Amino acid sequence: MIVSENIGVKVNEKPGNLRAEPVAGLLSEPRRRRILDWIQEEGSARVRELALAFQVSEATIRQDLERLEQDGQITREHGGAFLNSLPAQVGTMTLHHQDNMEQKRRIGALAAGLVKDGETIILDAGTTTTEIALRLTGRRNLTVITNALNIAVILGAVPGNAVHMPGGQFKAPTLSLSGDSSVEYFRNIFAAKLFLATAGVALDAGLTYPSFADLQLKEAMIKAASHVYLVADSTKINKSSFTRLGSLDVIHSFITDAGIGATDADAFRKRGIELLIAG
Known part of the structure; x- marks a missing residue:
């Protein structure tokens, strides 16, 4: 028996926990790896939230997303990006x-x-x-x-x-x-x-x-x-x-x-x- 409750609420608030290590000043490649980890976890991300989280400009984040898109990992959309593999993953429950x-x-x-x-x-x-x-x-x-x-x-x-x-x-x-x-x-x-x-x-x-x-x-x-x-x-x-x-x-x-x-x-x-x- 599977019981599911309260479906449909769409709220995610950022708790007050500390980051594992400082993100300001990260070099481009480590920052892109972290951004990719984020998108692989969440499925998508907005430019604004990434800029705030990584303490860089939105222009820098757009450049990072452009590079990740060139690598074939993500697809950019207006204001953000999403993970390419999502439809296949969900379809096969993988x-x-x-x-x-x-x-x-x-x-x-x-x-x-x-x-x-x-x-x-x-x-x-x-x-x-x-x-x-x-x-x-x-x-x-x-x-x-x-x-x-x-x-x-x-x-x-x-x-x-x-x-x-x-x-x-x-x-x-x-x-x-x-x-x-x-x-x-x-x-x-x-x-x-x-x-x-x-x-x-x-x-x-x-x-x-x-x-x-x-x-x-x-x-x-x-x-x-x-x-x-x-x-x-x-x-x-x-x-x-x-x-x-x-x-x-x-x-x-x-x-x-x-x-x-x-x-x-x-x-x-x-x-x-x-x-x-x-x-």
């Missing part, structure tokens, strides 16, 4: 980030093994959390709360499962729902476990993401769960994205792959984080 899939499958298998029949869990949107969902189809009587449409379809098709979704604004690249309506929904939820995705995880920067849109939603998910499992492949370790959710203190366990270095592994454990390595 997520954008398909790199390191073998590691993500192993992480998914380990994480799914932590879920018991009859539990209530939250699954964040993302490729790694989708791998968890694919391995939970043999569980019985799960209550799953997710903002991801593809995960809702995977687990909602299993008889006996109850799958609940918030309302909100549809984000095509992540096949997910976001916005204030989604945030409010999770503020009224309690779950035993949350499996949380991230774009980057570092001891100093904490958890970081490509844009502002989902920060409040992820904060609400964290507060709704008794135990927070961060799921991320080792390529995301010591990587910082554009916006900062918070320090590593918000997570209890970190599930990653064998690519994590010994020094990093020790550092996470010293922070009091349970480290689970999918071999």
